[in-house]
Amino acid sequence: MKVVIIGVGLIGGSIAKDLKSSGFANSIIGVDENVQHGEIAISNGLVDEMKPLDSAIQDADIIILSTPVEVSKNLISGILDKIGSKTMIDVCSTKKSITDLVKNHKNRGRYVAAHPMAGTEYSGPNAAVDKLFENKTNIICEKEKSDSDSLKISLDLFDTLKMNTNFMESNEHDVHAANVSHLSHISSFALALSVLDIENENPEDIKIMAAGGFRSTVRLAKSDARTWEEILLDNSENVLNALDIYTSQLERFKEALQTKNKTMLNQLILDSNKIGPIVDSISKSAEEK
């Protein structure tokens, strides 16, 4: 199988590694506007060669679009124009705006909208790792709009990555992603900003006091700015809804502390403890990947 990967960063590069080592792909062509990333992708063995977009697409069986969401939205229609009988999969973290963009495209059937939910706080081709996706969740949206052969080859690909695929509507995906994933990132960004702000005279003091709990909650604040500004803006309506609920929960903690209401504080923490079984169901190994 000839695979083209547009965007050879953390996600595209990690997909390339597994597709190659598994034998799913016998040839991988990379496409990237960042020349240096292309050179790293070749020297790290992620891809066999780098090509310009148009010539790369010509030879492909499958095209994987793994660029930041704004780039993907700029590229998707042009790729579908020339897709012929090939299959294209996008792996963006938001799905509504990109699926809406091509919903009436004559070649919509050749496109599979996916979100393999794996990542790290690192980015770029040097961040690509083996088995990033193993045992993690993949979401495919609007599967009924994809041709059955495109859907099948995509499912084979995600099976090769050892992912568990679930199906959702795009809007439903984006609502859940805002609540579970995007809100976590903002909570972590804001935590980093707060601590850096408060401790700005002596940031070294943060190191003295920072233990495992702080590391855990603030780790996502290392995430790539370009990737995340685009995700958050693309999903801004759902993210704002989630943020409103988050700040109202924080206000309840403020109220309990201001009024020294021990019963209220106790109940808030006991209620939040109910997340325990859900946390326990997520593998620890997922955390650092």
Added chain:
Amino acid sequence: MKVVIIGVGLIGGSIAKDLKSSGFANSIIGVDENVQHGEIAISNGLVDEMKPLDSAIQDADIIILSTPVEVSKNLISGILDKIGSKTMIDVCSTKKSITDLVKNHKNRGRYVAAHPMAGTEYSGPNAAVDKLFENKTNIICEKEKSDSDSLKISLDLFDTLKMNTNFMESNEHDVHAANVSHLSHISSFALALSVLDIENENPEDIKIMAAGGFRSTVRLAKSDARTWEEILLDNSENVLNALDIYTSQLERFKEALQTKNKTMLNQLILDSNKIGPIVDSISKSAEEK
């Protein structure tokens, strides 16, 4: 050395394990109002025997007070009354109110105010583990108020636990603890409450979408309610200040999203990325301990 540990939970039990295996203690007596915890502490080999408070203190060389902060504040003066030439260390996560409480006690010098900064989201004697404290930070407050022999034996004890001890004033400790540790816990509690609130019709949907990032940011929401309600209330003034700054940072994200201000959002994330080197300086292994 005869060591008495009051409160044989996660912290007290883990201290007991290391003091015993290292040979620092040749006898460990536990004290706990929870009879079942006492039985577990004996059967898990954390302590040699359980005794009532008064008779336990009589035989001790060192007394470690590792109960929730309100219990510690209720017990500390009574223990100091009978301390003689023994040493008492408290290990509460807040330091100002407890050191203020005994600042004029005639035996203040026998007391060392410490905060060994280690923990997990679990609690009770079954959560006690070996080497919980290794390579982590210990804070000792108001060291000049402790007698030199009490300070020395306490430093020996924390060295035995392989901790790095720093010195601070109580107030300074509580301000930093609010910003770095206590705020992280509230951000995580509120995140759990938000996600459970939004996804209340189908909590199973959280599992489908929850990946490593969510696990990491929400993990602290499993923390023990009694422990944390007491810490947060005891340090409420500093925690409220930190919470105000945190919510104002979240408001900046809201503004950037509402106005679709990509430059502002980019700058917020880039600024939060500055926490990266600090996160990297905290050992990964600390995260799950």
